[in-house]
Amino acid sequence: MKTGEVLVIDLFAGPGGLGEGISSVKHANGNAPFQIGISVEKEPSAHKTLTTRAFYRKVQDTKHGRSSYNAYLNGELTREELFELFPQKAEEAQQETLYSPHALGDDNQDIHQRIHQLVTAHGERPKVVIGGPPCQAYSLAGRSRNAGIKDYKAEKDHRNFLYKEYLKVLSIAQPDVFVMENVRGILSAKIDGELIFPNILRDLRSPSRITKISTPRYKVFSLVVDTENVNNPTDFLIRSENYGVPQARHRVILLGVRADITSVPGVLTQREEQTTVEQVLSDLPKLRSGFSKRKDEVKEWEIAVSKNGVQVKKLLKKQFKNTQELDLKPFNKLNRSETQPVIYPEKMPSHLIQWYRSNAPTCVLNHETRGHMESDLLRYAFSAAYTKLSGGTSPKARDFPDALAPDHENWKSGAHADRFRTQAANKCSTTVTSHISKDGHYFIHYDPKQCRSLTVREAARLQTFPDNYKFEGNRTQQYVQVGNAVPPYLAQQIGKVVMELLDH
Ligand SMILES: C[S@@+](CC[C@H](N)C(=O)[O-])C[C@H]1O[C@@H](n2cnc3c(N)ncnc32)[C@H](O)[C@@H]1O
Known part of the structure; x- marks a missing residue:
């Protein structure tokens, strides 16, 4: 596949962990097939982080681009000055994150219109939708918080239904593949006494049930269990520590493949040793x-x-x-x-040295107690x-x-x-x-x-963010961003599985 051959649509993007991992995937010949076309995020500091990183990706291939970005990290240039040095790239980065924070559900007109444009321009080439509808309402912590709210009704909490926004985008983009991440609590969350996970799976397999727009069906695979007929919902659970991430982070990750695609995706390869x-x-x-x-x-x-x-x-x-x-x-x-x-x-460990340090900054970022x-x-x-x-x-x-x-x-x-x-x-x-x-x-x-x-940098290391990943916003916002993300090193491995599938 050529560089930029696969259009990536990144929803509920947070600081961009999934997008970072996937866009870093390279073919043996050096081509980077995945190109993020849009990242949608509603929280302003995460949105700023996403835009900075989108900009970095666009300038990283030139020496001038890398040194200017490093000058920004060192405090020698402001963000505005950096963007002024590369006006075209800055414009593209800002377009990628829609110029400002946007909320799926509230700002659908803008978001859907841009996705339409991108998909139309991309034509028959492959497309991937990634992202995790937010987790508070499914997470165990969220549930105990909700239990303390008088008259809380899960069926009225719109955060339980944000995955429907994801379905709408599937209907518009009709991607070859989607990757959907969520917390473990989604497997046991109930609404009106009924487990919601089987319904989410059913809707992802057939988005048109909900969107009422003619949409292809999807097969939903696990990335760790090698079968199309996953028997147990926990088969979708990925234990990040088994895949080179120095953190026991257990997340449900679903890999959807459009039903007309006959190749079957591979699974992630476990490492023998955990990283400490x-x-x-x-x-x-x-x-x-x-x-x-x-x-x-x-x-x-x-x-x-x-x-x-x-x-x-x-x-x-x-x-x-x-x-x-x-x-x-x-x-x-x-x-x-x-x-x-x-x-x-x-x-x-050797698998992470290059990962953290590629184009390592000359300073340590976000390292303050x-x-x-x-x-x-x-x-x-x-x-x-x-x-x-x-x-x-x-x-x-x-x-x-x-x-x-x-x-x-x-x-x-x-x-x-x-x-x-x-x-x-x-x-x-x-x-x-x-x-x-x-x-x-x-x-x-x-x-x-x-x-x-x-510190934020240490938390970011445990999440496998590269050392030159700059978290914008104040320190509290930076911690939230880091805590919300998919570990980019894990996301890269997921991206490789997707690339191999699309290569077939
Ligand atoms: C779990 S995080 C996503 C992490 C991301 N996938 C990554 O790898 O870094 C969920 C994000 O969704 C954002 N969010 C919540 N509701 C949203 C909405 N309606 N539209 C857009 N973003 C939303 C939150 O601000 C949060 O940053």
């Missing part, structure tokens, strides 16, 4: 956390962390024999953010040190001494048992969710001497 947190984070500059709700000075931080270290050692002596191995003395004069890369011994309550710093130190001594098991609430119990009614009840969770160095991480934007307690760095939660 330390392998992908250890080369990032060390940082200290900040204090919230009190003066934030490095000397004060060092004193507090040093005191905490002594107390943590004492507390852990009761549970572990090897506490003398623990070094909890704070590092000297750490900063809260660093942009200068550091050369530490390489721990990264948050402030924490002083009392939480002690808990962080305890959690990280416990995890280290136990060989990679983060302590549950019951493992915390009473002296460290937070003032929380149901601290010891099941719901909060994992409240201070360290991402163990020697394992893959737990799922990076958008909750990381609220507080860092579930995402504590494994190094007790840094005593902090993960």
Whole structure:
């Protein structure tokens, strides 16, 4: 296939994880067949991230393009100045993201019209629709939130029906293939007591049932189970950690193939070894956390962390024999953010080195810590040190001494048992969710001497975003974007399966 042969229509695009992975797929001859024609996203900061990345993809092939983009990352150019250097590419990037945030459902006239134009111009060449209708209403966290809302009715929550917007686009574009991602909760979500997943599958197989527009039928395949007749809905579940992603992220991913296409798609190839947190984070500059709700000075931080270290050692002596191995003395004069890369011994597995570092920026992006309550710093130190001594098991609430119990009614009840969770160095991480934007307690760095939660860049590494992927917006918005995304490295593997199918 030629470069740009396959038109990609990206819906509910978030910061663009799926699109990034798919557009990075290359043939053995160097051609990149997938070309994103449109990315639709309603949230302004994610939309800005998408536009920046769309621009980067359009200029990355020239030296001037790469160096100018890097100058933007370094802060030597503003985004406006960068775009002015390449007005044509900037115009194309902005057209790709529709010039402004757009919501499927509310802004369908613009969105559908642009998709029509693109599909018509693309003619008989292959087309792919990708994207995941948002997950809040299906996700387990979303459901428990909804349970607290008086008079909440799932059948009235429009977020439960956004997949119908996806169907409308299938009817307009009639793509060869679609990729639809969602959270695991979609498999068990119910409306009016009825499971919705079988209905979603039925509608995806036959979009015209809902759209009333004549549309081809689709066969829906799993990317991990090698059969057309998937027996169990969990056969659609992809465990990202088995595919080179350093994170246990389990997502339902459906691969739809237009019924007239007779080739059968392959499945993803599992890796023998899982990638660990330390392998992908250890080369990032060390940082200290900040204090919230009190003066934030490095000397004060060092004193507090040093005191905490002594107390943590004492507390852990009761549970572990090897506490003398623990070094909890704070590092000297750490900063809260660093942009200068550091050369530490390489721990990264070979499959990810090039992936993270292709056209690596000369600075480290989005690597800045948050402030924490002083009392939480002690808990962080305890959690990280416990995890280290136990060989990679983060302590549950019951493992915390009473002296460290937070003032929380149901601290010891099941719901909060994992409240201070360290991402163990020697394992893959737990799922990076958008909750990381609220507080860092579930995402504590494994190094007790840094005593902090993960930065946006670290979360982005766990999600396999390349190092030059710039997240726009404020820090909270950046965390949300990272937590929402499909890991691009996984998406690339999905893209390869699609490319092979379309090549047949
Ligand atoms: C789970 S995220 C998608 C992640 C994306 N597929 C990726 O790989 O990065 C869902 C996104 O849909 C966006 N969204 C929600 N409702 C929308 C709507 N009606 N139209 C467009 N975008 C919407 C949300 O803002 C969120 O960024």
